Amino acid sequence: MSAQAKDQDAAVGGTAWLELDQITERLGLGVDRVMGEAGLWAPELAARALRQAHGDPPEAAQLLRAHRTALPRLAIGEPVSTTELKVVRRISSAFRNPPGGQVLGRTLDYVGRLLDLMPEDEGKARNAGSPHAEDTRPHAHDHAHDHRHRDPDHAVPEEAVRTPAHVLATFRDMGLVAPPRGDGDPEPFDITRRPARPGAPRSAWLQTMARADTGSLLYLWYGSDWRPAGHEVPGELRHGILPLRVRHPHTGRPVTVAETRVSEVQTFHSLPRAGELPTSLDVGYGLCFGHNERKAISMAGLDLLLAHHEGATDLQHDVLLTLDGPDSTGYTQHLKLPHHVEYRSVLERAHAAARGTRLTERDTA
Amino acid sequence: MSSTTVAPPRWALKAEGLGRIYGVQGPESLDGTGPDFGTAVSPATGAVVAAWDIGFEVEPGEALGIIGESGSGKSTVMRCIAGDETATAGRIALRGVGHGAVNIRELDPPARRKLRLDQIAVVYQDPAAGLNLDVTAGGNIADPLTAAGWRSYQRIRDRAADLLRRVEVPLSRMDDLARTFSGGMRQRVQIARALANEPPVLLLDEPTTGLDASVAAGVLDLLRTLLEETGVAAVVVSHDFGVIDMLTRRVVVMRHGRIVESGLTDQLLEDPQHPYSQQLVAAARG
Amino acid sequence: MTAQLTTELAGPPPSPGIFDELSKREIRRAMLSGIAIPGYQVPFGSREMPVARGWGSGGLQATLSLVGEDSRLKVIDQGEDAGVNASNLRRLVAAHAGCTEETDTRSADIIQSRHRIPEQPLRDGQVLVLQVPGAEPLAGIVRDMDEQRRMHAEADYSKMWVRLYEDIVHNGLITEAAGYPVLVEGRYIMTPSPIPRWDVPKMNDSEAITVLSAGREKRIFAVPPHTRVVPLTFDDRPFEVERTPGAACRLCGSQDTYIVQEPGPDGTFSAWVCSDTDFCRRRRTGDAPAAPAAGGTAQGGTA
Numbered sequence: 001m002s003a004q005a006k007d008q009d010a011a012v013g014g015t016a017w018l019e020l021d022q023i024t025e026r027l028g029l030g031v032d033r034v035m036g037e038a039g040l041w042a043p044e045l046a047a048r049a050l051r052q053a054h055g056d057p058p059e060a061a062q063l064l065r066a067h068r069t070a071l072p073r074l075a076i077g078e079p080v081s082t083t084e085l086k087v088v089r090r091i092s093s094a095f096r097n098p099p100g101g102q103v104l105g106r107t108l109d110y111v112g113r114l115l116d117l118m119p120e121d122e123g124k125a126r127n128a129g130s131p132h133a134e135d136t137r138p139h140a141h142d143h144a145h146d147h148r149h150r151d152p153d154h155a156v157p158e159e160a161v162r163t164p165a166h167v168l169a170t171f172r173d174m175g176l177v178a179p180p181r182g183d184g185d186p187e188p189f190d191i192t193r194r195p196a197r198p199g200a201p202r203s204a205w206l207q208t209m210a211r212a213d214t215g216s217l218l219y220l221w222y223g224s225d226w227r228p229a230g231h232e233v234p235g236e237l238r239h240g241i242l243p244l245r246v247r248h249p250h251t252g253r254p255v256t257v258a259e260t261r262v263s264e265v266q267t268f269h270s271l272p273r274a275g276e277l278p279t280s281l282d283v284g285y286g287l288c289f290g291h292n293e294r295k296a297i298s299m300a301g302l303d304l305l306l307a308h309h310e311g312a313t314d315l316q317h318d319v320l321l322t323l324d325g326p327d328s329t330g331y332t333q334h335l336k337l338p339h340h341v342e343y344r345s346v347l348e349r350a351h352a353a354a355r356g357t358r359l360t361e362r363d364t365a
Numbered sequence: 366m367s368s369t370t371v372a373p374p375r376w377a378l379k380a381e382g383l384g385r386i387y388g389v390q391g392p393e394s395l396d397g398t399g400p401d402f403g404t405a406v407s408p409a410t411g412a413v414v415a416a417w418d419i420g421f422e423v424e425p426g427e428a429l430g431i432i433g434e435s436g437s438g439k440s441t442v443m444r445c446i447a448g449d450e451t452a453t454a455g456r457i458a459l460r461g462v463g464h465g466a467v468n469i470r471e472l473d474p475p476a477r478r479k480l481r482l483d484q485i486a487v488v489y490q491d492p493a494a495g496l497n498l499d500v501t502a503g504g505n506i507a508d509p510l511t512a513a514g515w516r517s518y519q520r521i522r523d524r525a526a527d528l529l530r531r532v533e534v535p536l537s538r539m540d541d542l543a544r545t546f547s548g549g550m551r552q553r554v555q556i557a558r559a560l561a562n563e564p565p566v567l568l569l570d571e572p573t574t575g576l577d578a579s580v581a582a583g584v585l586d587l588l589r590t591l592l593e594e595t596g597v598a599a600v601v602v603s604h605d606f607g608v609i610d611m612l613t614r615r616v617v618v619m620r621h622g623r624i625v626e627s628g629l630t631d632q633l634l635e636d637p638q639h640p641y642s643q644q645l646v647a648a649a650r651g
Numbered sequence: 652m653t654a655q656l657t658t659e660l661a662g663p664p665p666s667p668g669i670f671d672e673l674s675k676r677e678i679r680r681a682m683l684s685g686i687a688i689p690g691y692q693v694p695f696g697s698r699e700m701p702v703a704r705g706w707g708s709g710g711l712q713a714t715l716s717l718v719g720e721d722s723r724l725k726v727i728d729q730g731e732d733a734g735v736n737a738s739n740l741r742r743l744v745a746a747h748a749g750c751t752e753e754t755d756t757r758s759a760d761i762i763q764s765r766h767r768i769p770e771q772p773l774r775d776g777q778v779l780v781l782q783v784p785g786a787e788p789l790a791g792i793v794r795d796m797d798e799q800r801r802m803h804a805e806a807d808y809s810k811m812w813v814r815l816y817e818d819i820v821h822n823g824l825i826t827e828a829a830g831y832p833v834l835v836e837g838r839y840i841m842t843p844s845p846i847p848r849w850d851v852p853k854m855n856d857s858e859a860i861t862v863l864s865a866g867r868e869k870r871i872f873a874v875p876p877h878t879r880v881v882p883l884t885f886d887d888r889p890f891e892v893e894r895t896p897g898a899a900c901r902l903c904g905s906q907d908t909y910i911v912q913e914p915g916p917d918g919t920f921s922a923w924v925c926s927d928t929d930f931c932r933r934r935r936t937g938d939a940p941a942a943p944a945a946g947g948t949a950q951g952g953t954a
Contacts, residue, residue, distance in 0.1 A: 065699035072671040193696035195869035334705025342829035345847040356823035511812035518885035
């Protein structure tokens, strides 16, 4: 950290140093958002970034991205199917009781949005009274979201399957969903190495959305003119753990080197195509790092529209080129740089044009 | 281009066996289509045979008419020659390209688009298709001129003024946006723009359809004069025998994607052979 | 073991933390492509830098890929070496690459600049890296990127010419201010980045290499030495650089450099100063050729 930034931190106040595990545990959704927008799975680094950015997630994502740039790309992960996802939360709004069961897990969804005005002393005392930080049982004021997933089993009811089959597979078996088209895009487009432009394959727009700024993505989906009448249904929403495997550089065998948490959404809608009755469901897919259901749902909704409106370059343009957080926030920052060199040039043209007009008026008078 | 001993042909534009099918491209799509079957839709494949086996020549200073009702394929033929779409089969040749030895249908899209600079110009029914309405009348003419390499502002102005004068647009309106022009005026600007680089071939697609009768008559008068003066080879596509009679010497009649009759315009008007031609003529006589 | 593997896979560990060597190699390849096709925008996998997009993240990647320990690096923002942004970038690169910070244009090997070309003519062996906020000169004419690329591919630029024509019709002159579009080696239309028109002629037939890098838009383009760079204008409408009759630098008295306004003692913007602070300082210390007699090319005429 630069001396300047340290000074700024000092100026914030005399409170205690914010520990990294406090951030990852108590502000877990913020850390997840930063990792998602940075496109880097690194909880402790994301916590550092969030602390350094004074809690501003886009700024923290920029820090993390710039840090990642400094690291060599040593290997490329092996493809992993999300059928391996060990769920800590899994719901379907398409079925009352989907095969594999509903796993509510930790979420803020089902509690009243009442501001907790418990006196600070009491809150601290309760927290201190809890046996150990490793304890993942709910705290007194229930359902508080928290990400100690060292033992995700705690979040899963006994009867539920930890790796349930996708609802999509059920739909496929029922003949409701067209089989995936096998054409093209066998090797994923790498947006970090090749700029994606309209016309880029689906893998490019999925990557772009996976690390998009959450708010921008939400808006583009929510505000999109492309949204058909009636809304799609997230047939399945999951949050869980996926292994990361790479091929060992010496043995060539896949080795699990880390685990990540992801949110995954498969969303369904039947959109009419010109001259065709909807006979099968359209599917949209969303996947992002960490627990960020808002992002995964928006992403799946946009993916569905992009796939349906094939070749809709306006929508592709907006998805591929306007959603990146560091791009858009950087652009607002650059406006604050001095521009007097160009500004003089602009003023000079305005004056010259005005002089020209005066001359013409005199000529014609 | 090996134009070793090829002598330039008499014609400026020649089409041979031109065809355009939407859908399954194979010969199986042809059976059961055409005027004899009363449809352009293939019963076997569902493909639309919009045009098939179309052939004609147009000489410099001559205007050829293509007449037919909507869906007859006449506009498809024009768009295939213009390069706005690509024909399925056949040969299109221009005297100005390799002395007619090149099938321009086979050129790649960039080469095809280049022909629109100085070989083929098009006047569309809708002026918005041929003009940028957010640009001045002069700017619309400056477009093809700058594309052809004109780099003097004053010479571009002079040329644009000259062209606007010829199409009888008041010079006081040269610096007004095309959007502010009436339909007839827009059409005149579009004609001026089409003539900017003196193309040897001019394609006119329903040039007066959509205009009020009196306005249309003025534009037709203008076109007749221009076709006589410029020596351009013109193809006029219309559903209206009045337009064809006024502008062209020879005509082909199209129905369901095929040519059903062709001949000199005045003779065909006088004595149409094919029942469909008779029907069209009767309609024109009103 | 891990450290050993890392070294095997990625080469020796780079100097700490901005950019890895493999990425630098990729940027250098993009720059070489750009030099091979002057004015053509080469897409590249722009990396995130420790500066905001728009603060020179593109220029920084180019500079970092070019500097070595023995390089002398000059960074200017709006002509100034001492601007906050310029100083920060220069320090950042120096700390990373171990190069030497420089302000004298003559001694610099690499000059990264935001929106100016130094007044001191550049020489053989120097590289000018310009930061580019918007790489596409056709962006204001057509929005569709496929169409923009088709227009470049076919050198189909009549829409750009119509825009200049319309500008004169409506305004009596071409009002393009900074970032005036240029034609490079008779082939590609390029933005010279938002440099003032004053600087555009310096790009023509330059001794130095000019690299233009847009981080947010992920494109690099370049002008090799001795390349024709011609501002787009009609033959009978000469290209005009900025001019303000009678204005001169308050500090060095210059009338033949690009000057910008600053508040005078009365608080109004009445005073002018050189935007190129290095050249101005040299003028004042007699370390640069004196200004030619007033009336020459002073702040005006045509270039």
